[in-house]
Amino acid sequence: MLKILKYSFYDLMRSRWSYVYFAFYLLLGVVLLFLNNDLSKAVITLMNVIIVLVPLIGTIFGVMYYYNSKEFTELLLAQPLKRSSIFLGQYLGVALSLSMSLILGLGLPFVFYGLFESSAIWDFSLLLITGTFLTFIFTALAFNIALSNENKIKGFGYAILLWLFLAIIYDGIFLMTLIMFEDYPLDKLSLVGTMLNPIDLSRTLILLKLDISALLGYTGAVFKQFFGTNIGLIVSLIMLSVWVVIPVLRIMFKSKKKDF
Amino acid sequence: MVSIQNLHKKFNKNVVLSGVDLNISDGGIFAVLGPNGSGKTTLIKSILGMVIPNEGEITVLGENIKKNSDYRRQIDYLPQIANFPSNLKVKELIRMIKDLRGNTDEDQYLIELFKLEPFLDKKLGNLSGGTKQKVNIVLTFMFNSPLIILDEPTTGLDPISLIRLKELIQKEKAKGKTILITSHIMSFVEEMSDEIVFLLEGKIYFKGTISALKTKTNQPDFEHAIASILIDNHA
Numbered sequence: 140m141l142k143i144l145k146y147s148f149y150d151l152m153r154s155r156w157s158y159v160y161f162a163f164y165l166l167l168g169v170v171l172l173f174l175n176n177d178l179s180k181a182v183i184t185l186m187n188v189i190i191v192l193v194p195l196i197g198t199i200f201g202v203m204y205y206y207n208s209k210e211f212t213e214l215l216l217a218q219p220l221k222r223s224s225i226f227l228g229q230y231l232g233v234a235l236s237l238s239m240s241l242i243l244g245l246g247l248p249f250v251f252y253g254l255f256e257s258s259a260i261w262d263f264s265l266l267l268i269t270g271t272f273l274t275f276i277f278t279a280l281a282f283n284i285a286l287s288n289e290n291k292i293k294g295f296g297y298a299i300l301l302w303l304f305l306a307i308i309y310d311g312i313f314l315m316t317l318i319m320f321e322d323y324p325l326d327k328l329s330l331v332g333t334m335l336n337p338i339d340l341s342r343t344l345i346l347l348k349l350d351i352s353a354l355l356g357y358t359g360a361v362f363k364q365f366f367g368t369n370i371g372l373i374v375s376l377i378m379l380s381v382w383v384v385i386p387v388l389r390i391m392f393k394s395k396k397k398d399f
Numbered sequence: 400m401v402s403i404q405n406l407h408k409k410f411n412k413n414v415v416l417s418g419v420d421l422n423i424s425d426g427g428i429f430a431v432l433g434p435n436g437s438g439k440t441t442l443i444k445s446i447l448g449m450v451i452p453n454e455g456e457i458t459v460l461g462e463n464i465k466k467n468s469d470y471r472r473q474i475d476y477l478p479q480i481a482n483f484p485s486n487l488k489v490k491e492l493i494r495m496i497k498d499l500r501g502n503t504d505e506d507q508y509l510i511e512l513f514k515l516e517p518f519l520d521k522k523l524g525n526l527s528g529g530t531k532q533k534v535n536i537v538l539t540f541m542f543n544s545p546l547i548i549l550d551e552p553t554t555g556l557d558p559i560s561l562i563r564l565k566e567l568i569q570k571e572k573a574k575g576k577t578i579l580i581t582s583h584i585m586s587f588v589e590e591m592s593d594e595i596v597f598l599l600e601g602k603i604y605f606k607g608t609i610s611a612l613k614t615k616t617n618q619p620d621f622e623h624a625i626a627s628i629l630i631d632n633h634a
Binding site: 142154210214217 | 410444447448449450451468469470471472474476478482483484486487495496498499500
């Protein structure tokens with residue numbers, strides 16, 4: 140698996156898109172720091188961008204890489220290699236190279252700005268950790284979609300729909316339910332609802348770490364009670380890991396049964 | 400070498416193989432023939448484990464191939480359409496496959512044989528079809544495996560390369576290897592193969608030597624014998 144990982148990783152590192160992605164984050168980091176002139180504020184703005192953009196890039200890159208490397212995959216399938224190691228290797232290659240662009244692209248400007256002397260270092264690290272989690276989650280979901288759809292256009296369509304659903308539509312439905320049942324106690328329900336969407340989960344986690352939950356009213360207090368504690372942090376990170384593990388298991392399961 | 404029992408495969412509702420039984424003994428050249436869509440490539444891909452059968456059992460060198468990947472170390476496979484990752488250089492591809500399968504020195508000789516030196520630093524996406532096929536052949540023959548599977552090996556080759564390929568195949572046969580070939584070029588099949596396997600509508604219609612086929616169909620030459628099978632079954 141490590142050999143496949145190595146080749147996929149090098150292949151992507153040589154492709155133009157990794158550089159574009161890296162340069163984008165670099166630019167974003169520099170511009171935000173320049174405009175905000177304050178690390179903590181820059182982290183908040185950055186969160187809003189990352190929470191939406193990272194899943195989108197992960198999804199599109201994942202689907203694109205799978206379809207583009209079909210020939211490579213077929214070449215590998217005739218070699219004495221396990222199917223699971225071929226696909227896991229490719230998946231990890233994509234996810235790692237995307238994560239690296241994210242971490243380096245954002246990390247460099249913040250480090251030069253004086254991250255290590257600032258109190259925002261923990262918030263910033265949490266931001267990068269959730270960003271990496273989101274990359275791994277959405278690349279895995281994208282591989283799942285691509286494995287199940289021979290047709291490229293369909294695959295792309297489903298991938299974009301998935302992103303749209305989790306990034307935007309889910310929140311809408313969630314909010315509507317909260318409004319419709321506002322007479323009932325909803326804090327537990329909304330907690331669960333947040334847990335079930337990795338994007339919401341990441342957003343809430345970072346927001347509450349940034350200590351601006353006072354803006355959120357009573358529900359915010361319940362959330363703060365949960366997410367603000369160490370147990371909440373650990374449970375959230377476990378939830379994010381589950382979001383990685385389940386799609387990865389499905390990649391292994393699905394790839395074993397597929398015809399090429 | 401290879402034994403297949405009651406192999407069934409359908410893609411959605413399209414039945415491709417329906418109960419193939421086949422035994423391929425050690426050594427010799429076997430040609431798998433059949434009209435378009437008769438399941439030749441599916442049969443070969445099933446042996447390679449790329450297509451998962453619905454039913455049936457395949458053993459290669461005594462090993463059941465189900466949930467097994469290591470047996471592929473014993474197989475050299477030449478895919479039908481040489482589609483390689485287009486942003487890799489020929490040299491890099493060869494190095495990569497060697498890295499994945501183990502080292503070999505055979506590649507130098509094969510590169511010389513097919514005059515591929517000028518292309519080593521070119522990207523695979525920029526090569527012509529014939530040159531890609533030559534790279535494909537180098538990748539296949541550089542490992543010394545007892546079973547060689549060639550899917551349409553002659554595609555796109557110029558006459559000199561074709562002659563070299565034939566010599567190469569004969570040389571491998573002389574080493575006692577088993578070679579499975581599919582081809583639509585009847586003259587190539589007649590010249591090369593010891594035995595033919597004729598697939599028709601997902602079943603094995605005929606297995607035996609070319610002369611046996613001629614006797615069976617009452618035709619003086621091979622090409623007409625094949626044609627008569629097709630006419631008899633489609634008229």
